[in-house]
Amino acid sequence: xxxxxxPASPRRPDWLPALLLLPALLVVATLFVYPLACSLLYAxxxxxxxxxxxGNFLRAWDLYARDxxxxxxxxxxxxxxxxxxxxxxxxxxxxxxxxxAVAVLRWLYRWPLFIPVVVAGQMMRTFLAKNGLxxxxxxxxxxxEPLQAISFLDWRGLVFTFVWKQLPFATLLLAxxxxxxxxxxxxxxxxxxxxxxxxLWQILMPQLRPTLLVSLILSFVxxxxxxxxxxxxxxxxxxxxxxxxxxxxxxYSDYGVANALGFISCAMxxxxxxxxxxxxxxxxxxx
Amino acid sequence: xxxxxxRFSASPRAASRSAASPLAxxxxxxxxxxxxxxxxxxxCIFGPLTNLLLWTVTEAWYFPAKLPVSWGxxxxxxxxxxxxxxxxxxxxxxxxxxxxxxxxxLVAIPAGYALAQRGLPLRSLFLLLFLLPQAFPAIAVHLxxxxxxxxxxxxxxITGVVLVHALQGLVFSVWITSAAFAxxxxxxxxxxxxxxxxxxxxFxxxxxxxxxxxxxxxxIFVFLISIDEFSGTFFVGAPEISTLPLQLYxxxxxxxxxxxxxxxxxxxxxxxxxxxxxxxFLRADVLAxxxx
Amino acid sequence: MKLExxxxxxxxxxxxxxxxxxxxxxxxxxxxxxxSQNMVDYVTDYLGPIFEKQNPGVKVKxxxxxxxxxxxxxxxxxxxxxxxxxxxxxxxxxxVPNQQKTGEMVKAGLLMKYxxxxxxxxxxxxxxxxxxxxxxxxxxxxxxxxxxxAIAYNPxxxxxxxxSFDELRQWVAKNPKAFGYNxxxxxMSGVAFxxxxxxxxxxxxxxxxxxxxxxxxxxxxxxxxxxxxxxxxQVTFTPGNAGTLDMLNRGExxxxxxxxxxxxxxxxxxxxxxxxxxxxIAPGMPGQPYYYAIPSKAKNVExxxxxxxxxxSPQVQANGIVKRFNWYPGIDPxxxxxxxxGKDWNELFTDVTxxxxxxxxxxxxxxxxxxxxxxxxxxxxxx
Numbered sequence: 001x002x003x004x005x006x007p008a009s010p011r012r013p014d015w016l017p018a019l020l021l022l023p024a025l026l027v028v029a030t031l032f033v034y035p036l037a038c039s040l041l042y043a044x045x046x047x048x049x050x051x052x053x054x055g056n057f058l059r060a061w062d063l064y065a066r067d068x069x070x071x072x073x074x075x076x077x078x079x080x081x082x083x084x085x086x087x088x089x090x091x092x093x094x095x096x097x098x099x100x101a102v103a104v105l106r107w108l109y110r111w112p113l114f115i116p117v118v119v120a121g122q123m124m125r126t127f128l129a130k131n132g133l134x135x136x137x138x139x140x141x142x143x144x145e146p147l148q149a150i151s152f153l154d155w156r157g158l159v160f161t162f163v164w165k166q167l168p169f170a171t172l173l174l175a176x177x178x179x180x181x182x183x184x185x186x187x188x189x190x191x192x193x194x195x196x197x198x199x200l201w202q203i204l205m206p207q208l209r210p211t212l213l214v215s216l217i218l219s220f221v222x223x224x225x226x227x228x229x230x231x232x233x234x235x236x237x238x239x240x241x242x243x244x245x246x247x248x249x250x251x252y253s254d255y256g257v258a259n260a261l262g263f264i265s266c267a268m269x270x271x272x273x274x275x276x277x278x279x280x281x282x283x284x285x286x287x
Numbered sequence: 288x289x290x291x292x293x294r295f296s297a298s299p300r301a302a303s304r305s306a307a308s309p310l311a312x313x314x315x316x317x318x319x320x321x322x323x324x325x326x327x328x329x330x331c332i333f334g335p336l337t338n339l340l341l342w343t344v345t346e347a348w349y350f351p352a353k354l355p356v357s358w359g360x361x362x363x364x365x366x367x368x369x370x371x372x373x374x375x376x377x378x379x380x381x382x383x384x385x386x387x388x389x390x391x392x393l394v395a396i397p398a399g400y401a402l403a404q405r406g407l408p409l410r411s412l413f414l415l416l417f418l419l420p421q422a423f424p425a426i427a428v429h430l431x432x433x434x435x436x437x438x439x440x441x442x443x444x445i446t447g448v449v450l451v452h453a454l455q456g457l458v459f460s461v462w463i464t465s466a467a468f469a470x471x472x473x474x475x476x477x478x479x480x481x482x483x484x485x486x487x488x489x490f491x492x493x494x495x496x497x498x499x500x501x502x503x504x505x506x507i508f509v510f511l512i513s514i515d516e517f518s519g520t521f522f523v524g525a526p527e528i529s530t531l532p533l534q535l536y537x538x539x540x541x542x543x544x545x546x547x548x549x550x551x552x553x554x555x556x557x558x559x560x561x562x563x564x565x566x567x568f569l570r571a572d573v574l575a576x577x578x579x
Numbered sequence: 580m581k582l583e584x585x586x587x588x589x590x591x592x593x594x595x596x597x598x599x600x601x602x603x604x605x606x607x608x609x610x611x612x613x614x615s616q617n618m619v620d621y622v623t624d625y626l627g628p629i630f631e632k633q634n635p636g637v638k639v640k641x642x643x644x645x646x647x648x649x650x651x652x653x654x655x656x657x658x659x660x661x662x663x664x665x666x667x668x669x670x671x672x673x674x675v676p677n678q679q680k681t682g683e684m685v686k687a688g689l690l691m692k693y694x695x696x697x698x699x700x701x702x703x704x705x706x707x708x709x710x711x712x713x714x715x716x717x718x719x720x721x722x723x724x725x726x727x728x729a730i731a732y733n734p735x736x737x738x739x740x741x742x743s744f745d746e747l748r749q750w751v752a753k754n755p756k757a758f759g760y761n762x763x764x765x766x767m768s769g770v771a772f773x774x775x776x777x778x779x780x781x782x783x784x785x786x787x788x789x790x791x792x793x794x795x796x797x798x799x800x801x802x803x804x805x806x807x808x809x810x811x812x813q814v815t816f817t818p819g820n821a822g823t824l825d826m827l828n829r830g831e832x833x834x835x836x837x838x839x840x841x842x843x844x845x846x847x848x849x850x851x852x853x854x855x856x857x858x859x860i861a862p863g864m865p866g867q868p869y870y871y872a873i874p875s876k877a878k879n880v881e882x883x884x885x886x887x888x889x890x891x892s893p894q895v896q897a898n899g900i901v902k903r904f905n906w907y908p909g910i911d912p913x914x915x916x917x918x919x920x921g922k923d924w925n926e927l928f929t930d931v932t933x934x935x936x937x938x939x940x941x942x943x944x945x946x947x948x949x950x951x952x953x954x955x956x957x958x959x960x961x962x
Contacts, residue, residue, distance in 0.1 A: 262427025542821025
């Protein structure tokens with residue numbers, strides 16, 4: 001892993017890197033940092049009364065406490081499943097011995113990566129419904145009776161859709177990192193008789209912890225941000241707080257409670273980021 | 288994607304294992320399990336896709352029929368009738384996506400180049416800063432951007448939507464181009480410099496072409512992110528700007544599965560097309576450097 | 580690289596060509612409509628082409644903002660933003676908002692009085708033409724249609740449909756998860772059901788509908804909400820107006836509240852089995868009009884007035900509103916009835932007779948009561 005070290009040149013001014021970075025920094029500052037700061041700040045402002053305080057948070061909790069728990073649970077569960085499955089698939093891609101199976105798996109797993117989230121939402125809405133294709137196929141195979149068919153359009157449908165959509169990305173990062181590792185260590189371990197599972201767990205994973213954490217945290221945040229999927233799949237209550245935020249703004253122009261909910265989801269992300277930074281500091285200050 | 292396949296060599300252990308009989312049975316069971324799991328994964332991935340394709344050619348699908356009751360393409364005419372605005376939404380989506388790619392790449396190339404240099408002060412902080420938009424729920428940002436844009440008259444305009452999309456894409460742009468430039472390494476640049484090229488010339492003639500596969504890969508990702516983007520367009524663009532994801536969403540909530548599925552198929556096409564194309568540009572060494 | 584370049588070129592070419600065909604030098608009449616997609620389709624497929632034929636050189640552009648308060652709120656925000664920016668000509672000519680938001684817009688001074696200036700103004704005779712949930716909107720609006728909610732049911736699964744809310748509760752207790760509605764979010768049919776429930780069990784229904792507004796009249800709401808919360812345990816939630824109809828179609832639910840017009844339209848399009856039926860249950864379920872209105876600084880005022888006059892003419896109301904889209908007319912029904920054959924007119928009243936309507940068709944609550952009701956539901960029933 002290298003970066004460029006350019007030969008020092010008297011013709012290259014010191015302010016050049018700053019100038020190169022400036023446009024990108026400007027974009028992030030104006031289109032992200034400023035609105036985010038507005039959001040976090042205005043979470044404390046009651047717009048009807050024109051005062052600062054905790055009012056918005058109290059109302060948000062009063063109305064949507066169940067949704068907040070629900071959101072946290074769904075996102076945590078989805079991320080955990082993604083982690084487990086990504087390790088399994090990336091592990092097989094690296095250590096698998098059947099060349100055809102590895103090739104098939106490699107071709108297969110990345111498909112959801114290229115399918116837009118809205119499309120995934122629409123597909124799952126029809127696939128997982130009580131009379132959707134999944135139940136129909138199971139009924140056709142006589143695995144279940146029509147009366148037993150249930151709709152999965154609740155937290156299970158959400159988790160399934162999120163895992164379905166985010167898994168390839170996490171697997172991509174992990175598999176890429178695994179492939180860049182030195183094979184000689186793996187070969188040596190195998191020659192000494194270590195099983196593949198042991199190689200995966202004791203040799204590969206420790207080196208891949210940073211990549212695993214990055215992929216899990218990105219997945220965590222991505223799932224927490226999705227608006228379209230819960231709107232399309234999860235009809236009633238409880239639902240994810242992104243839907244509640246959109247609802248408050250769209251129906252009542254209630255930016256106060258919407259921002260309070262945004263603050264709460266930022267706090268959830270902050271928790272995830274804290275894990276990452278803790279890990280990074282342990283590794284020696286490299287974020 | 289050629290992760291490791293080329294460097295993998297069949298070891299003699301496998302051959303010796305299959306010769307012993309209890310191990311042969313267990314490896315047969317293991318193989319069966321592996322095949323079953325792969326098939327299950329394939330069903331999970333392609334089942335919903337098949338469902339989508341079925342709905343695009345459905346005329347009517349009542350309960351308790353397991354397959355559509357009548358087939359036909361009449362909903363295609365309905366989607367593509369000029370008043371429906373599907374073509375306009377498609378045009379909007381593509382135009383916005385291309386503009387987003389242009390803006391993101393233009394801004395990300397110098398930033399990525401600067402970040403690829405080890406000696407850059409506060410390098411880790413900058414990398415983290417560019418990760419930040421991915422670290423917070425975008426919806427909180429989007430609903431406030433919409434309010435801010437109202438004041439500037441940017442709400443409901445293509446420019447406004449492009450700006451929002453460009454932010455989403457910037458993260459991927461900067462990180463991937465930075466990794467791409469880093470993967471180029473310093474030797475080619477040093478060589479060019481030693482031959483007398485100016486820094487700008489070395490950049491344009493050496494760094495840029497060598498890093499271009501990674502840059503093109505990031506451009507493709509940004510394109511897909513923009514075409515796919517929903518919540519930002521929902522707050523900033525609707526109702527004047529109609530994009531395919533918004534059309535898909537309103538068709539889905541209206542309960543018209545045929546129209547929703549046809550719109551979804553339209554949205555799928557560029558993505559799948561790029562899936563076959565991007566493979567060439569994402570190499571293992573570039574991917575491994577993302578995040579370092 | 581060649582493949583990618585050609586793909587890129589194709590994409591750019593496609594995008595630009597779409598724009599080339601769309602941008603024209605005609606006068607554009609911008610119509611923004613709330614409500615479900617069928618209301619936008621009404622302008623795009625029916626009203627717009629007729630108007631364009633009568634007025635060459637004019638193009639009608641219809642934009643949909645979605646159902647319920649959320650959709651009409653977008654109209655309010657748009658007009659308010661332009662007013663705050665001090666613009667002299669606003670970019671919207673005709674709006675079609677719901678009652679709640681129309682009232683808010685009249686109070687905020689965003690609409691213009693026009694009904695006296697159009698020839699069809701004399702046909703606006705219903706109480707809804709003058710009052711919108713307690714706000715005086717006389718001369719600001721023409722009703723587009725009158726709609727009604729009712730309970731749709733599948734006769735093969737429901738042999739004896741309930742005739743009142745009490746009977747409905749008993750039926751649902753015996754058949755859990757077979758009744759579905761969309762709660763408060765995603766469509767007004769669910770909202771209508773909740774309102775009907777409150778009229779039945781919350782006390783003082785007449786005061787809630789007509790005023791005056793006083794907190795004392797909400798005394799019985801907590802108990803009714805608690806019962807609704809229990810009731811909700813036994814229902815299936817649907818994604819919205821269309822979601823309920825869709826789940827009825829797919830047999831996932833056997834009964835649910837629907838808009839009568841959407842019900843008939845879906846049946847006509849083959850999206851609902853032909854044997855489905857409607858029942859308007861006692862003590863009543865609400866219905867609402869949507870209004871045609873003109874923003875106070877609209878650009879094409881005369882064209883807008885012509886458009887609304889066309890939309891509320893007896894012929895268009897007869898053939899468009901009633902016959903094609905299955906709404907009850909917004910203007911004087913007698914004027915419309917004479918334009919239709921007896922058969923077409925009676926199809927409107929197949930399951931829900933005029934007698935039923937007279938007894939059980941109710942308006943939505945007064946605006947402040949309505950807001951309180953929604954807030955209480957979110958606080959008490961949903962969580």
